[in-house]
Amino acid sequence: MDRKLNDFTSHVLDECLPGKSIDCVIIGFEGQQLKVLLLKWKYEDIWCLPGGFILKDEDMDQAAHRILEMRTGLKAVFLNQFYTFGSEKRSRMNEEVQLTRMRHVLEEIHGKNKEFEAWITQRFITTGYFALVDLKKTAPHPDLLSEKCEWKSIDCMPELMMDHEEILQKALDHLRIQLNYLPIGISLLSRKFTMQDLQRLYEAILKKPLERSNFQRKMLKLGIFNRHEKQLTGAANKAPYLYSFNTDKYEDLLKQGIGFRY
DSSP states (O other): OOHHHHHHHHHHHHHEEEEEEEEEEEEEEETTEEEEEEEEESSSSOEEOOEEEEETTSOHHHHHHHHHHHHHOOOSOEEEEEEEEOOTTGGGTTIIIIIHHTHHHHHHHHTTOHHHHHHHTSOOEEEEEEEEOOGGGOOOOOOTTEEEEEEEETTSOOOBSTTHHHHHHHHHHHHHHTGGGSOHHHHHSOSSBOHHHHHHHHHHHHTSOOOHHHHHHHHHHTOOEEEEEEOOSSOTTTSOEEEEEOHHHHHHHHHHOOOOOO
């Protein structure tokens, strides 16, 4: 076992809480699609949500922010705890298939360290967090146990390990249910955007088309946008206006719920 892996196992055994973990559903928006950041394990075509362990001297929110920064390079983005997954069976889901395929990675991690092998294969309760990020500002990178860290469309997901598909679906359900109380647009869009950009974002989240004039009328009625110069893409009278969020008004409205009906 090389030096980095040896340091990793010692760090986990000495400094991390046993049986507790965090999994992050990191959501971005690009090309009219919602995307999620995933890690691909070494050696096998198995993907997973970015996650990690909780240090003994930090709370869960601190751990989630640390994991988010490590995976994306971003600080101070919207991050929300949404569910705890504690099924007695969760660590054994697809055990015969997936643990066999993951054996190369597990053996690389623990080598002959039986203490670490017991620690890493024990039952884990994981807390799910989801983050809303501007995809273009991220700098994803893999870790010691993975070979890729990439954005994947929620409409074309690869095979996910254990119960990570359930975790992802629960996060997306939470996003849709809490749509009027979450900083969706300001977190996922560029600073300046068109009403069409905003509509496409809502359509991607809700997975259904919205009527253009009705959507724009309802949104502008909220009074939370600053209007800027027209986007010069053609004839001046046909070019769409650019908008940005009035942050103070937007945050005040979020506290009571935007009230957008869809």
